[in-house]
Amino acid sequence: MTDTTTAPPVATGPTVPPPQRPKRRLGDVIFSRLSSGSGFLILIILAAVAAFLLVQAFPALVSSPEVLKTKGYGEFWSWVLPFAFGTVWSSLWALILAVPVSIGIALFITHYAPRRLARTLGYIIDLLAAVPSVVFGLWGTMTLAPATQPVYQWLNTYLGFIPLFGGEASGTGRTLLTAAIVLAVMILPIITSLCREVFLQTPRLHEEAALALGATRWETIKLAVLPYGRAGTVAAVMLGLGRALGETMAVAMVLSGNQVINFRLLTSDNPNTVAAMIAQNFPEASGIRINELIAAGLVLFVITLIINSIARLIISRYSEFSGAN
Amino acid sequence: MSKRIEVKDLNVYYGKFKAVEDATMVIEPRAVTAFIGPSGCGKSTFLRTLNRMHEVIPGAYVEGKVLLDGADLYGADVDPVLVRRQVGMVFQRPNPFPTMSIGDNVIAGMRLNNKRLGKAEADAIIESSLRGANLWEEVKNRLDKPGSSLSGGQQQRLCIARAIAMQPDVLLMDEPCSALDPISTLAIEDLIQQLKESYTIVIVTHNMQQAARVSDTTAFFNIAGTGSPGRLIEVGPTEKIFSTPDDQATEDYITGRFG
Numbered sequence: 353m354t355d356t357t358t359a360p361p362v363a364t365g366p367t368v369p370p371p372q373r374p375k376r377r378l379g380d381v382i383f384s385r386l387s388s389g390s391g392f393l394i395l396i397i398l399a400a401v402a403a404f405l406l407v408q409a410f411p412a413l414v415s416s417p418e419v420l421k422t423k424g425y426g427e428f429w430s431w432v433l434p435f436a437f438g439t440v441w442s443s444l445w446a447l448i449l450a451v452p453v454s455i456g457i458a459l460f461i462t463h464y465a466p467r468r469l470a471r472t473l474g475y476i477i478d479l480l481a482a483v484p485s486v487v488f489g490l491w492g493t494m495t496l497a498p499a500t501q502p503v504y505q506w507l508n509t510y511l512g513f514i515p516l517f518g519g520e521a522s523g524t525g526r527t528l529l530t531a532a533i534v535l536a537v538m539i540l541p542i543i544t545s546l547c548r549e550v551f552l553q554t555p556r557l558h559e560e561a562a563l564a565l566g567a568t569r570w571e572t573i574k575l576a577v578l579p580y581g582r583a584g585t586v587a588a589v590m591l592g593l594g595r596a597l598g599e600t601m602a603v604a605m606v607l608s609g610n611q612v613i614n615f616r617l618l619t620s621d622n623p624n625t626v627a628a629m630i631a632q633n634f635p636e637a638s639g640i641r642i643n644e645l646i647a648a649g650l651v652l653f654v655i656t657l658i659i660n661s662i663a664r665l666i667i668s669r670y671s672e673f674s675g676a677n
Numbered sequence: 678m679s680k681r682i683e684v685k686d687l688n689v690y691y692g693k694f695k696a697v698e699d700a701t702m703v704i705e706p707r708a709v710t711a712f713i714g715p716s717g718c719g720k721s722t723f724l725r726t727l728n729r730m731h732e733v734i735p736g737a738y739v740e741g742k743v744l745l746d747g748a749d750l751y752g753a754d755v756d757p758v759l760v761r762r763q764v765g766m767v768f769q770r771p772n773p774f775p776t777m778s779i780g781d782n783v784i785a786g787m788r789l790n791n792k793r794l795g796k797a798e799a800d801a802i803i804e805s806s807l808r809g810a811n812l813w814e815e816v817k818n819r820l821d822k823p824g825s826s827l828s829g830g831q832q833q834r835l836c837i838a839r840a841i842a843m844q845p846d847v848l849l850m851d852e853p854c855s856a857l858d859p860i861s862t863l864a865i866e867d868l869i870q871q872l873k874e875s876y877t878i879v880i881v882t883h884n885m886q887q888a889a890r891v892s893d894t895t896a897f898f899n900i901a902g903t904g905s906p907g908r909l910i911e912v913g914p915t916e917k918i919f920s921t922p923d924d925q926a927t928e929d930y931i932t933g934r935f936g
């Protein structure tokens with residue numbers, strides 16, 4: 353095959369017909385233009401956002417600490433670090449809470465629940481995704497925080513020797529853990545519905561292979577469903593994480609965040625997140641402060657980028673065994 | 678190791694639809710029994726009732742008895758999971774676990790039985806099973822490569838190795854060669870001849886020559902028309918079925934005068 357295409361053209365005279373150009377159909381042309389156009393559009397938008405962030409953040413990044421101390425929020429990196437920490441820390445706990453539950457619900461829907469219950473659950477999950485984040489924020493401050501406060505108090509009293517639960521328990525319940533729970537509830541629908549789609553894709557053939565070896569239902573899931581869906585599950589978790597990292601409204605309402613690095617989950621001295629901090633400070637900011645806030649946004653952007661790259665790395669390490677070949 | 682199967686008055690259903698009606702037969706140990714018949718007559722369905730794989734389909738159930746050396750597979754206190762560990766199955770399309778290495782594929786079933794399989798023990802089982810499936814020489818240097826990196830015929834033999842690693846009493850094969858080329862098909866047929874020394878083997882095939890070549894007993898299934906259940910028409914020694922069958926429908930089918 354390769355030989356015929358790479359062989360130099362031999363002068364065999366008029367017996368060789370001129371190569372025919374494949375006929376181009378209008379529908380194909382329109383479709384290919386449209387789809388490649390959309391592809392470019394996404395790149396352009398991303399480039400525009402990145403350019404905006406870089407250009408606007410630049411003055412804050414190059415200003416001397418003295419200038420920032422008098423006109424801004426202070427030296428940039430030490431100022432932004434607590435917020436970056438708060439972002440990652442709260443999102444991490446949101447993931448720890450949400451991922452097992454999401455995978456559990458997705459497995460229940462795809463492999464355990466009777467069909468009608470599965471469909472109802474699916475609708476409810478999708479409905480949850482449609483609730484605006486302000487509503488989650490209100491629910492978090494007004495219902496969840498007071499309701500969980502006694503639990504926090506209990507954890508603090510009896511398990512306070514574990515550093516995570518140490519310190520002085522918050523009297524309002526508006527703690528980092530509350531924020532993480534709210535975030536977990538918010539990212540649950542997206543992780544669940546993506547995982548459900550992924551688990552449904554498991555080839556019947558592989559599940560039957562496991563069953564025929566005498567696997568129980570859970571063993572079938574471990575042998576066939578979860579490994580086959582590994583890449584998809586990681587992608588689902590990453591989308592959820594992306595949402596948690598960038599969530600502004602709910603965190604701003606639940607957390608009375610400060611500029612601290614505090615690993616304790618139950619105190620009232622909580623690190624704020626980058627997104628919530630920007631939203632809270634932007635209305636009053638002017639001059640170099642605006643640049644600083646935008647630079648903080650750039651930091652958030654970079655954090656997300658790094659985490660996504662790590663996820664890609666994890667997926668590609670297993671790609672040989674992904675079942676795609 | 679090898680056990681005798683007796684099927685008595687078996688009806689097989691998919692919900693309300695009766696797919697196989699009133700099947701009664703004996704499957705002898707240390708022999709190959711072939712199921713032949715037109716498409717849709719219920720061969721696969723019947724085969725899958727022999728290791729209770731039928732019931733994993735929602736709404737599917739059976740009536741009647743299947744006895745494995747006298748013990749009813751459908752007894753009230755019988756765990757289908759344990760039945761499937763005794764009665765192995767090879768499918769029409771090769772289905773090694775794509776996320777596992779060749780070696781791990783072979784012992785996937787063993788791992789379920791015996792979680793604490795030692796390394797030396799695992800290696801021994803991998804080698805003996807792969808040798809049993811005539812695959813050892815081809816893969817011994819790449820046991821850690823994914824199962825899906827093999828050719829179709831090799832994958833099918835890997836699936837056979839995975840099934841015999843469990844040391845089952847019976848091996849069921851549903852058209853194991855239909856996705857393979859003639860050379861791989863011959864390799865599998867040779868393998869079946871070796872395996873029947875130690876296992877009861879049941880094979881579904883659409884290939885008359887294959888049934889004639891590999892089997893000792895042949896069972897012919899037929900269907901009266903769409904929507905009606907499949908029936909076991911005739912079962913007997915393979916030479917007899919292919920030379921002087923009792924039933925006219927059997928003769929029509931094997932001589933190609935069918936339908």
Ligand SMILES: Nc1ncnc2c1ncn2[C@@H]1O[C@H](COP(=O)(O)OP(=O)(O)OP(=O)(O)O)[C@@H](O)[C@H]1O
Nearest residue numbers: 691694696715716717718719720721722723734907
């Ligand atoms: N999962 C299922 N749900 C409902 N009906 C089914 C299912 N699988 C098979 N059937 C029906 O049961 C009947 C027997 O099917 P089966 O697959 O056993 O036939 P077969 O003899 O193996 O055919 P082939 O030679 O084409 O593989 C067919 O009418 C088929 O439509």
Ligand SMILES: [Mg+2]
Nearest residue numbers: 720721722851
């Ligand atoms: Mg079939």
